[in-house]
Amino acid sequence: xxxxxxxxxxxxxxxxxxxxxxxxxxxxxxxxxxxxxxxxxxxxxxxxxxxxxxxxxxxxxxxxxxxxxxxxxxxxxxxxxxxxxxxxxxxxxxxxxxxxxxxxxxxxxxxxxxxxxxxxxxxxxxxxxxxxxxxxxxxxxxxxxxxxxxxxxxxxxxxxxxxxxxxxxxxxxxxxxxxxxxxxxxxxxxxxxxxxxxxxxxxxxxxxxxxxxxxxxxxxxx
Numbered sequence: 001x002x003x004x005x006x007x008x009x010x011x012x013x014x015x016x017x018x019x020x021x022x023x024x025x026x027x028x029x030x031x032x033x034x035x036x037x038x039x040x041x042x043x044x045x046x047x048x049x050x051x052x053x054x055x056x057x058x059x060x061x062x063x064x065x066x067x068x069x070x071x072x073x074x075x076x077x078x079x080x081x082x083x084x085x086x087x088x089x090x091x092x093x094x095x096x097x098x099x100x101x102x103x104x105x106x107x108x109x110x111x112x113x114x115x116x117x118x119x120x121x122x123x124x125x126x127x128x129x130x131x132x133x134x135x136x137x138x139x140x141x142x143x144x145x146x147x148x149x150x151x152x153x154x155x156x157x158x159x160x161x162x163x164x165x166x167x168x169x170x171x172x173x174x175x176x177x178x179x180x181x182x183x184x185x186x187x188x189x190x191x192x193x194x195x196x197x198x199x200x201x202x203x204x205x206x207x208x209x210x211x212x213x214x215x216x217x218x219x220x221x222x
Contacts, residue, residue, distance in 0.1 A: 003093055010085070010097025014072075015104075024068040024105055032064045032113045040120040048121045054182040057117055058175050061110070061142060066164045068105055069146035072098045073154035091217035095147065099209070102143035110139050126188030130198065134185060137201040138178035144205055145171050148212040151219045177201050 018024055039056060048056075085094060114135060118125070125131045149166050181197035184190065 003090070006090065006093035007096045007100070010094055011100045014098065014101040018101075018105070024071050025108065028064045028068040028105065028109045029112060031067050032060050032109060033116065035060050035063075036113070036117055036120055043121075048123070050123075050183055050187045053121050053123055054179050054186060056121075057114075057182055058138065058179050060113070060117075061106075061139060062167075062171065062175060063164075064109060064113075065106055065139070065142040065146055066167060068109075069102050069143065070150050070153065072102055072147055072150040086220065091220045092213060094220060095151075095212060095216040098151075099143055099147045099212075102147050103140050106139040106143050107136070110135050123186060125185055127185040127191065127194065130181065130191070130194050131185035133198055134178055134181040134194075134201070137198065137205060138174065141174040141178075141201060141205045141208065142171065144208045144212060145174070148208075148216060148219065151216065174201065174204050177204065 117123075146167060149170065153166065177197045177200045181194050181201070184194040184197070
């Protein structure tokens with residue numbers, strides 16, 4: 001099989017497994033919706049400040065991602081299929097297949113959660129295109145960093161707990177940039193400032209993907 005066919009095969013394997021169990025997607029949606037409902041009830045219909053609303057969105061995305069992305073390699077270790085996967089494909093296709101699965105998972109969650117978030121917090125988006133781009137780049141960045149870190153955490157007995165601890169400092173630039181861009185999109189602020197944040201998100205995603213592809217072989221095979 002060619003390199004890209006192996007990548008697609010890994011993606012299809014994870015997709016089929018998720019369609020059978022719906023574990024990761026269900027956990028992500030349950031966490032995000034429960035958090036939104038709890039915050040909405042605590043506000044009692046009050047108006048949410050734009051700065052707080054933008055921060056809450058990415059806090060929800062971060063912890064939701066840690067709930068679902070952590071399963072990327074943990075399930076391979078738990079079921080004993082990691083050895084077979086190592087024999088069947090090189091490290092590069094495995095990483096990209098896992099990354100694409102996690103990205104699709106988080107994008108699917110965003111499609112369901114963001115409209116609910118806007119309705120519950122009674123928010124309007126001033127810069128719709130910028131807001132959509134921010135959410136997309138943000139969740140892709142969460143998937144990219146979460147995939148390589150979940151491979152590291154899968155080798156530890158702590159697994160999911162370790163992933164959250166490792167992820168926060170690495171994802172902090174992404175979360176800050178995404179929060180700033182979201183704030184600008186909601187308030188209709190300076191478009192030039194938003195473009196700077198979006199450029200930073202693109203650079204961050206590219207850097208994380210490039211570094212992950214270079215380092216994943218050592219993480220996966222050692």
